[in-house]
Amino acid sequence: EIVLTQSPGTLSLSPGERATLSCRASQSVSSSYLAWYQQKPGQAPRLLIYGASNRATGIPDRFSGSGSGTDFTLTISRLEPEDFAVYYCQQYGSSLWTFGQGTKVEIK
Amino acid sequence: QVQLQESGPGLVKPSETLSLTCAVSGYSISSGYYWGWIRQPPGKGLEWIGNIYHSGSTYYNPSLKSRVTISVDTSKNQFSLKLSSVTAADTAVYYCTRLGWGSSYFDYWGQGTLVTVSS
Numbered sequence: 001e002i003v004l005t006q007s008p009g010t011l012s013l014s015p016g017e018r019a020t021l022s023c024r025a026s027q028s029v030s031s032s033y034l035a036w037y038q039q040k041p042g043q044a045p046r047l048l049i050y051g052a053s054n055r056a057t058g059i060p061d062r063f064s065g066s067g068s069g070t071d072f073t074l075t076i077s078r079l080e081p082e083d084f085a086v087y088y089c090q091q092y093g094s095s096l097w098t099f100g101q102g103t104k105v106e107i108k
Numbered sequence: 109q110v111q112l113q114e115s116g117p118g119l120v121k122p123s124e125t126l127s128l129t130c131a132v133s134g135y136s137i138s139s140g141y142y143w144g145w146i147r148q149p150p151g152k153g154l155e156w157i158g159n160i161y162h163s164g165s166t167y168y169n170p171s172l173k174s175r176v177t178i179s180v181d182t183s184k185n186q187f188s189l190k191l192s193s194v195t196a197a198d199t200a201v202y203y204c205t206r207l208g209w210g211s212s213y214f215d216y217w218g219q220g221t222l223v224t225v226s227s
Binding site: 037043046047050 | 211
């Protein structure tokens with residue numbers, strides 16, 4: 001089973017700043033099979049990025065994904081007030097779907 | 109617009125079976141895509157439970173496989189989750205989802221339903 005480790009656990013930033021979130025896999029993940037989600041308190045997760053770098057429908061272009069192999073990154077170019085939330089990466093491989101433990105982006 | 113809505117008891121006794129149903133609107137399950145269940149214990153991260161195709165083909169999380177059954181009812185456009193022999197560790201918000209094209213990610217989610225395991 002591929003384990004995803006996200007860092008940092010918490011990111012304290014101000015609106016307008018750039019956020020860089022990391023997701024590291026214990027084994028190589030196909031770029032086609034890496035996704036990112038945003039979750040706000042009391043809400044279901046929302047798909048942001050699939051295939052490592054493809055924005056889901058309706059996702060603003062300040063969100064971007066990159067990476068390959070075992071290292072993937074979600075970047076939020078300029079944080080808006082509504083972007084403060086928890087972010088999860090997720091991979092698919094060998095008929096298993098697994099999530100990272102999450103990174104909380106909080107207001108500094 | 110695809111919409112998913114979970115329903116079922118919010119309280120289940122230890123050792124009993126948790127049963128949830130996900131009603132799908134805006135899309136016919138018979139038309140394709142995999143459909144899945146994910147859970148989230150209070151204050152914790154996301155755990156994949158399993159997926160099902162309209163044909164009945166399933167994939168389960170190995171850590172839950174012995175206790176999980178996911179089924180589909182295309183006539184009612186819904187799918188269901190059964191988790192047997194529950195304990196307090198199964199207390200969580202349960203989400204039903206649709207897997208996107210290629211079945212590697214989850215593109216539509218229900219609002220989630222909290223199931224508490226307690227006597």
